[in-house]
Structure formats: structure tokens, C-alpha cells
Amino acid sequence: MKTDFLIIGSGAAGLNFALHAAKYGQVLLITKKKLKDSASWHAQGGIAAVLDPKDSLQNHINDTLKAGHYKNKKSAVEKLIKGAPKAIAHLESLGVKFDTTPRKEGCHSHRRIRSVADHTGKTVIQALIKAASKEPNIKILENTRALKLLKSKGKIIGITTTGEQKIYAKAVILATGGIGQKFPKTTNPKTSTGDGIDLAQEAGAKLMDMDCVQFHPTVLSSPDKPPFMISESLRGEGAKIVDENGKRFINELEPRDIICEAMNKKIAQGHSIYLDITHKNPDWIRKQFPYIEKTLKKHGFDLTTNRIPIAPAAHYLCGGIATDLSGRTSLPGLYAYGEVARTGAHGHNRLASNSLLECLVFTMDVPKELQ
Helix, strand or coil: CEEEEEEECCCHHHHHHHHHHCCCCCEEEECCCCCCCCHHHHCCCCEECCCCCCCCHHHHHHHHHHHCCCCCCHHHHHHHHHCHHHHHHHHHHCCCCCCCCCECCCCCCCCCEECCCCCHHHHHHHHHHHHHHCCCCEEEECCCCEEEEEEECCEEEEEEEHHHCEEEEEEEEECCCCCHHHCCCECCCCCCCCHHHHHHHHHCCCEECCCCEEEEEEEECCCCCCCCECCCHHHHCCCEEEECCCCECCCCCCCHHHHHHHHHHHHHCCCCEEEECCCCCHHHHHHHCHHHHHHHHHCCCCCCCCCEEEEEEEEEECCEEECCCCCECCCCCEEECHHHEECCCCCCCCCCCCHHHHHHHCCCCCCHHHC
């Protein structure tokens, strides 16, 4: 098989790049499971974007740098934040209807999280899939796994897939997400096995900051129950992190790594940790967080009346395949976007709700050599 653009991965980065690349040639998008089997689909919180006159792009930039411990690549941060309003407008043009009131999350100085209740990722992916299905230049193959990158004279020219099929392309785009399943406990779906990282490393691509793995602090932790991430939005709306005596020990809106460190110290001392939002009106909780409330109830917990037992779990790779601001890797012909890419935008710790944003902003423009 031959195509112009070969995209591996069906999350927000892969689908959005497909929509924009279709203007310049034939696109083949492959995914190892179903289209919806991506971390993007499971994203609860939202997308950070400055749209309020009382806020500013510089505020968002400063918050991103602070969360990343000032180890971020400033040019990447600026591209990410300045492109946010355009990304939101793009999604709205595809039919995404965001809630009217923005939310606040940890380390954000203002309310700027654009969300759709607590299932923003699912809504975004549904809109992108719908748009991609209408585009004649986009072909999609599900249940197709990339096994190896093909190289000729130092350039990536295609892949081999399951069944030893070879697919050749002018550009191979990795949008395979993170590495959560390499850890014992993770918020990531079963598809987040680090395939893209492994493929790129085997082919000789440069990786960076692979030790910068972010753990999420508020993950359901109960015997015989699967890890389930409880969105940071709850803490933005007043949920407390407490010990078994109901005592707070950390500011819930600190960066995630700082909260996790404080929690781990408590756990090492023999304490149990809980998330508590029971002081809020039950009807309000059910309306604001319907997916989380229903999922926890399936696991035997009532978010409106119970403190929820929590512990940190692997959540997001801030490092990855080294790229420039256009997605180019160290290997000609190979590009990377989304969580699999290390643009430098997140530094050593990602600011909440900047992940879907990165997937969208960095895929809005196709590299000039591919146009």
C-alpha cells in the first residue's frame, strides 16, 4: 500500500492531523484497536484556553512554566498557549458545545478550562471522528498494528503491520499516546503501551526527558477495583484531599507532582488518603460530574456521601520522541504529535488540561515540506 500521509494512532493528535493533512494529499490512519480506543477519549477535565478578558495569554504561559518547574521550552509554551483560542474555535466549528462556565484546575491562576461536563475527551473525539469520516481523502484501518518503521538511506519511508503487510508513505506520523501500561497502576487505557516510543527508539530516533512521567494524585485506590482517575476539576470546585481523620495536609491546587509527593509521604507513614466533596450539594455534584459519579457508583462508592479512597498512579509522559515545533523528529520522514512527542511544552510536570490542547495546537498546521 502507498499513501501520502500515514498516521499511527486515533487520539486527538492523530485525528486532527488527518483532517488538516487531507488538504494536501491522501491520508491513511491506522489504529491497533477501535477508533475510540485512545487516552484522548477518556480525558475528563477539559482544554485550557484564555478566552476571558480578565485573564491573559501571559498568565497561562506563567502557569505552564510554574507547573513545569521552569524546565519547559519557552517557544513551545508560547505556541501552545497562543494557539489555544484557535483550537477551541476549531472544535466549536466541528460541533463541540462547551459548557458556558469555564472551570479552574490545579496551578491555574484563572478559570480557563473549557469542558463538556466530565467527558470532554469523548465529545472531542466523537466530533473529530465524524469530521474525518466525511473527508474523502482520509482512509481509516482499525485493528491494524504497526510493528516496525521502514528506513531507506536514513529516511523513514513506511511501516510493516500485522500480517507482514508493508505500507509506504511520504510521511509517517506517530500519534500513539503514552506509556502508562508500562507501570503497575495507571489512569491510561489498555492501548497506552508505548508503541510509538518503542518504534522510534528501535529506528534510532532521539528521545528526551523519558524520566519525566507525571503521576495523577486522585485515582481510585481500593482492593479489587481498577484504577479510575477522578478529574482535577473536582478539586477546582472545592473537593478536599484528607487523611483517614478528615484532616487536610496539602493545598489541593498545587501542581500534581507536589501533591503526589505529599500523599506518598502520608501513605509511607501508614495513613490512608481520601478525596472528599461531600460538603457540596448532591444534585450539583451529579450534574457537574455525571460520568465520574456513575462510574464510582458502579465500583461501590457514592461521590455525594462517601470519601473516595485515592492514591497516585502513572498518568502522563512529559518526555518522549524529541521534535521541533512542527513535529519533525531526528529522522527524516518521521513526525510525532501528542503525548508521544516531547515538544518541551510541559517541562518536567504538565499543567492540567494542557494535554488535549497540545494534541490540537501542534497539529493545526502541516509542516511546509509536506504541503
